Amino acid sequence: MGKFIKLESYKGKPVINEPGLEDCERETAFYFSARDAKNGIIRVSSNHAPIVRGLLKHKDYVPEEITAIKHNFRDKIIYTAGRLPMNCLRITSSTGSMSVGKVITQSARCDQSASTDRSSDKTPDEEPETPDVEKIASKQAVAL
Numbered sequence: 001m002g003k004f005i006k007l008e009s010y011k012g013k014p015v016i017n018e019p020g021l022e023d024c025e026r027e028t029a030f031y032f033s034a035r036d037a038k039n040g041i042i043r044v045s046s047n048h049a050p051i052v053r054g055l056l057k058h059k060d061y062v063p064e065e066i067t068a069i070k071h072n073f074r075d076k077i078i079y080t081a082g083r084l085p086m087n088c089l090r091i092t093s094s095t096g097s098m099s100v101g102k103v104i105t106q107s108a109r110c111d112q113s114a115s116t117d118r119s120s121d122k123t124p125d126e127e128p129e130t131p132d133v134e135k136i137a138s139k140q141a142v143a144l
Contacts (some may be wrong), residue, residue, distance in 0.1 A: 005075060007066040010135060016071060018078040022088040044091050045081035052080050060085050 007013070017026060028046035036043060045065075046052050055061045056077070067079040 003069070005068045005070065007068055007077070008077070009064055010077070010080075012057045013068060013075055013077050015049050015056065015077045017049045018047060018069065019071065032086070036083075037086070040086045041083050042086045043081070043083055044078070049078075051076060052074045055080055055082065055084075058084065060088055084105070089115070111143060 005123075009105070011015065024083050026048040028051045030042055030044050032042045044055065046055065056063065056066070056126045061082055061084050063080050063082040065081040066077060068075040096143075
């Protein structure tokens with residue numbers, strides 16, 4: 001395996017699972033700070049090829065980091081980290097089979113900006129409402 005290469009942008013390079021990693025070592029993480037939640041942003045990082053592939057093709061995904069390796073004499077992407085609108089994440093209580101494609105969606109709901117400023121709807125006396133993260137998350141979807 002070659003050394004890690006930081007890419008500036010995604011230009012259709014192939015995505016693979018990092019050679020030598022066991023299945024249990026491939027991870028995807030979704031996280032956000034209070035500020036991110038207020039702005040309707042969720043951060044995601046993954047080294048699991050199907051998720052990486054889907055994120056990089058997602059029209060609303062903003063990559064902040066893309067890592068590749070030289071594999072068989074070609075650069076191949078093995079990792080990405082970046083941002084998505086929170087309304088692209090699907091959280092479900094279903095105990096059924098959950099495929100990678102059911103986690104991040106290209107649905108029309110992703111077209112709507114989660115960070116739309118609704119403060120103009122308030123009268124000057126009212127305090128701007130803090131988003132209810134659980135309520136937002138329960139209505140969201142992210143599909144690859």
